[in-house]
Amino acid sequence: MKKKVLGIILTAVMVMSLAACGGASSSTASTTKSAGSSTASSSTASSGTASKSSSSVITIGFSQVGAESDWRTANTTSMKNTFTAANGYNLIFDDAQQKQENQITAIRNFIQQEVDYIVLAPVTETGWDTVLQEAKDANIPVIIVDRMVNVSDQSLYTAWVGSNFKLEGQKACAWLKSYAEAKKIKASDLHIVDIQGTIGASAQIGRTDPMTEAAKANGWDLLASASGEFTQAKGQEVMESFIKQYSNINVVYCENDNEAFGAIDALTAAGKKIGSDIANGEVMVLSFDSTKAGLTDTLSGQITLNTECNPLHGPRVQKIIETLKSGGTVDKTAYVDEEMFSADTTVTSVTVNGKSYTVTKLTQDVLSARAY
Ligand code: GYE
Numbered sequence: 001m002k003k004k005v006l007g008i009i010l011t012a013v014m015v016m017s018l019a020a021c022g023g024a025s026s027s028t029a030s031t032t033k034s035a036g037s038s039t040a041s042s043s044t045a046s047s048g049t050a051s052k053s054s055s056s057v058i059t060i061g062f063s064q065v066g067a068e069s070d071w072r073t074a075n076t077t078s079m080k081n082t083f084t085a086a087n088g089y090n091l092i093f094d095d096a097q098q099k100q101e102n103q104i105t106a107i108r109n110f111i112q113q114e115v116d117y118i119v120l121a122p123v124t125e126t127g128w129d130t131v132l133q134e135a136k137d138a139n140i141p142v143i144i145v146d147r148m149v150n151v152s153d154q155s156l157y158t159a160w161v162g163s164n165f166k167l168e169g170q171k172a173c174a175w176l177k178s179y180a181e182a183k184k185i186k187a188s189d190l191h192i193v194d195i196q197g198t199i200g201a202s203a204q205i206g207r208t209d210p211m212t213e214a215a216k217a218n219g220w221d222l223l224a225s226a227s228g229e230f231t232q233a234k235g236q237e238v239m240e241s242f243i244k245q246y247s248n249i250n251v252v253y254c255e256n257d258n259e260a261f262g263a264i265d266a267l268t269a270a271g272k273k274i275g276s277d278i279a280n281g282e283v284m285v286l287s288f289d290s291t292k293a294g295l296t297d298t299l300s301g302q303i304t305l306n307t308e309c310n311p312l313h314g315p316r317v318q319k320i321i322e323t324l325k326s327g328g329t330v331d332k333t334a335y336v337d338e339e340m341f342s343a344d345t346t347v348t349s350v351t352v353n354g355k356s357y358t359v360t361k362l363t364q365d366v367l368s369a370r371a372y
Pocket of ligand 1: 146257
C-alpha cells in the first residue's frame with residue numbers, strides 16, 4: 001500500500017519539479033572526456049536520423065530495468081516526462097522486468113524499428129557485447145543510463161550517465177566508521193548484515209564492495225550478505241532469514257530504500273527496536289537512494305543514514321541526445337553529484353579519498369523540498 005500511494009505522489013512531484021526546473025542536468029559533473037568515440041557516435045547519430053525520417057521527431061527506444069523500486073519509478077517518470085511528443089520525441093518504452101534477456105529482445109526490436117537512439121538502463125554489467133554490436137552495425141547510437149555496461153569495445157556505446165555507486169558505498173562505510181568511533185563502539189561489536197541489490201548490477205557491486213572492504217579493514221563483524229534484488233518483498237524475506245540465523249545483528253546495510261522498508265517490517269515483526277542506539281540494543285538501518293519514502297523513514301529515525309542516488313536522468317539523457325544531434329561532442333562518462341542524509345547529528349561530514357562530503361541532518365523542510 002505504501003508503495004502505491006508513494007507512486008502517485010512521486011509522479012505528481014516529478015511532473016511539478018520537471019515543469020519548474022529544466023536544469024536537473026546542471027548537477028552533472030563531467031569526468032572522462034572521450035572526444036574520439038563521442039564524435040564518431042555523434043556523426044553516426046545525425047546521419048542515422050536524417051536517413052530514417054523526414055520529420056524532426058526523434059524516436060528513442062528506452063529499455064528500462066523494471067519497476068522494482070521507488071527509485072526506478074522516479075527514473076521512469078523522469079524519462080517519460082522528458083521524452084514527450086510535445087518535446088519532439090517518440091518514446092518507445094520497454095519494461096524488462098529485471099531480466100536481461102528481455103532487454104536484449106527489446107534492443108533487437110528497437111533496431112528493427114530503426115529508432116534514432118537506443119537508451120539502455122542495464123540490469124547487470126556483463127553480457128551486452130553481442131547486442132550492442134548489432135546496434136552499432138545498424139548505426140544506432142546507444143546511450144547507457146544509471147548502471148554501467150562492461151564491454152570489451154568501448155565504442156559499442158556513445159555515452160553513459162549515472163551515479164558513482166562505489167563512492168556512495170564508501171561514504172556510507174566512512175560514516176559508519178566515524179559513528180562507531182564517536183560512540184566508542186568497538187569495531188568487533190558491529191554485527192552487520194548486507195542486503196545486497198541485484199547481483200551483478202553496478203549499484204550492487206559499488207555498494208557491496210566498500211562494505212566488504214571496510215569490514216575487513218576495520219575488523220567489523222560482517223555476518224552475512226544476500227541479495228534482496230532491490231525490492232521490498234525480497235528485502236523482507238532476506239531479513240527474516242538473517243534474523244533467524246543471527247541473534248546479534250545490530251547494523252542492517254540495505255542497498256536501497258525498498259529493501260530497507262522490507263527489513264524494517266521484518267525487524268518490527270521480530271520485536272526488534274530500530275534506531276541508532278546500538279549500544280543500548282537498537283538495530284541500525286542504513287540505506288541508499290534517499291527517495292521521499294526513504295527519507296520519510298529517515299526523518300522518523302527508522303533509517304539512520306540514507307545515502308542519495310539521484311534518478312532524475314531524463315533531462316541529462318536529453319542533453320546528450322540534443323548535443324549529438326547538433327553534431328557536438330559529449331562526455332563518455334558523467335557522474336551526478338549526490339548527498340547524504342542522516343537522522344542523527346553525531347557525524348556531520350565524511351572524507352573519502354581526501355574529499356569531504358557533508359552529512360545533512362534531515363529535517364521536514366529538506367524532505368518537503370525533495371523532487372522525488
Ligand atoms: O538504487 C535501486 C534500483 O540502479 C541506482 O536500482 C539504481 C538502483 C537503485 O532498483 O533502488
